[in-house]
């Protein structure tokens with residue numbers, strides 16, 4: 116391979132690549148040179164520079180001194196290379212310096228001045244002690260490296276954090292190489308400083324992120340994860356301890372949940388224990404409060420001097436100085452915060468806060484996921500208990516309305532194997548109770564994606580027994596798309612059987628009741644005829660043969676007449692009673708006031724003879740059989756007059772009250788009253804509390820009232836204080852809107 120022509124400037128550039136940190140093998144490969152050649156260039160370069168940098172001897176004046184004993188051509192070549200190297204070093208953006216064998220600095224370039232904020236003129240001739248007087252550990256490290264180089268000349272590199280112009284610490288890679296003087300002895304070293312802070316930070320960030328990611332992937336619970344996350348920050352960055360804070364919505368405050376410390380220090384342990392002790396109330400003051408309130412990270416350079424840091428005294432005692440906190444966030448929501456402490460003052464580090472914010476967001480997602488998983492487990496457990504404890508079964512249908520799932524309770528309850536139903540639509544299996552049009556209605560409802568309730572389906576078990584199911588279902592939508600139905604089923608066979616028995620009994624009852632009514636009506640009607648005969652022939656007997664009979668016979672005859680009259684009355688009342696059911700008219704809107712007026716007209720004779728005083732509220736329109744309503748008022752007011760106190764004229768009031776859907780009518784009197792044990796009995800046929808001598812009557816009046824009110828689907832009852840008066844109440848439905 117034809118060798119390339121290397122001039123001094125190109126050689127110097129190659130050597131500088133090495134000073135910037137590129138490895139020897141990489142350089143040789145790149146420029147296609149042999150390692151021996153590269154090393155020779157480097158030696159030359161370094162010794163040239165060393166010579167040029169001797170204090171107070173500018174390069175231009177150096178010529179004579181260096182030239183001694185050199186052939187002219189060599190000298191010229193060498194002087195040219197030297198100038199190039201000097202210019203390059205000066206212009207180099209990385210700090211470069213030279214030190215003599217005794218440790219005193221020989222020179223440095225402009226980048227060095229800027230990096231450390233020190234003028235080289237003021238520093239030349241001084242040692243590293245003076246440059247880093249405030250950082251003894253830096254001095255020690257440099258010195259150790261130099262000692263090693265003096266012992267073993269060559270090159271050496273090491274990482275170190277050093278304070279720079281603004282007081283902050285930077286990560287550097289220090290590259291040093293010895294050079295020999297004209298006599299061949301080691302004369303000093305050249306050093307180049309490469310700032311690897313950014314790389315370091317990327318590494319640290321990656322280390323933290325990597326560790327956090329692993330922890331999040333491996334651990335299940337928040338309590339397991341958080342100490343590991345705190346450790347990842349502290350150990351990677353060299354911070355002393357940390358804590359995780361959470362918002363406790365139920366307690367209305369926030370609390371320290373987990374802590375971590377890198378050293379076994381009792382004071383730090385005590386400080387962390389103190390933090391964990393109580394629930395803090397949200398407010399304005401306080402470090403964590405601020406972070407939770409704003410959702411922004413925060414930094415305190417010195418917690419012992421910051422009044423916004425409430426645990427400052429305890430932190431000071433534990434030897435803690437700087438703190439930073441970052442929010443654990445989920446979108447706009449702040450779920451908690453991480454807090455870290457350093458034993459020495461640390462300037463606010465934007466990079467760290469940014470890294471922290473990213474990890475805070477990651478933790479927020481993790482917490483949300485854990486919560487979602489917990490919610491899911493809970494709701495699954497709820498669902499399981501629900502299905503385990505309920506006698507109903509659960510089912511699901513796909514979007515084609517085919518059954519996809521049926522819980523085990525179905526076969527348990529019904530004894531029917533669900534297999535033939537799976538994959539089929541509901542109407543694809545026989546259901547004796549449902550007609551084509553029933554199914555069509557059900558299908559239409561499902562196609563409209565409507566929920567349905569108590570849809571009754573009769574299925575037949577393999578041994579031919581009818582099983583009745585009641586199904587409820589609701590449509591399932593995912594992202595607005597119809598996904599099918601889900602619902603529950605109940606075995607209602609027992610209910611159905613009971614219903615059938617009840618219906619049969621009811622039908623039987625209605626039939627026998629109407630027969631009975633018919634019978635009562637016919638009987639009372641037909642009884643009247645022979646009774647009339649007894650009456651008229653007794654009268655005839657008295658008229659024709661009265662004078663032939665003695666006093667006893669006449670008295671016996673008057674008993675017959677009286678008995679017949681009473682029997683006639685009883686039969687008439689019975690007839691009236693049975694007519695309430697058989698001869699009732701349809702219910703129509705009628706004025707209750709009109710019915711009352713007619714009742715009062717019918718009662719005029721007894722009102723006048725008793726001197727009764729009757730008052731009433733204004734009565735409304737009601738849905739009723741007018742004749743029966745009149746009868747109702749008449750019987751109640753009639754009784755109120757009849758059962759008056761001997762020495763007082765009766766006073767009766769008809770009152771009206773609005774009772775929601777109903778009107779409540781009340782007929783009250785100041786009469787003799789009724790004892791409570793008779794409150795029910797008096798509404799039964801022929802039940803009376805007095806003899807006919809005391810108060811006339813047959814005991815049918817209230818029975819008729821009850822039958823009338825029953826027919827109107829109302830209620831009737833009495834309130835009374837014995838000896839003070841009675842109040843008969845009955846209710847009638849209000850006329851619904853639209854009813855005519």
Ligand code: ADP
Pocket residue numbers: 754755756758784786787788789797802803804805811812813814815816817818841
């Ligand atoms: P009758 O009036 O024919 O006796 P009812 O069926 O009307 O029959 O009444 C039954 C019984 O209820 C009456 O015998 C009476 O003892 C009692 N009663 C009814 N209304 C009143 C009233 N307003 N005050 C006191 N007792 C009454």
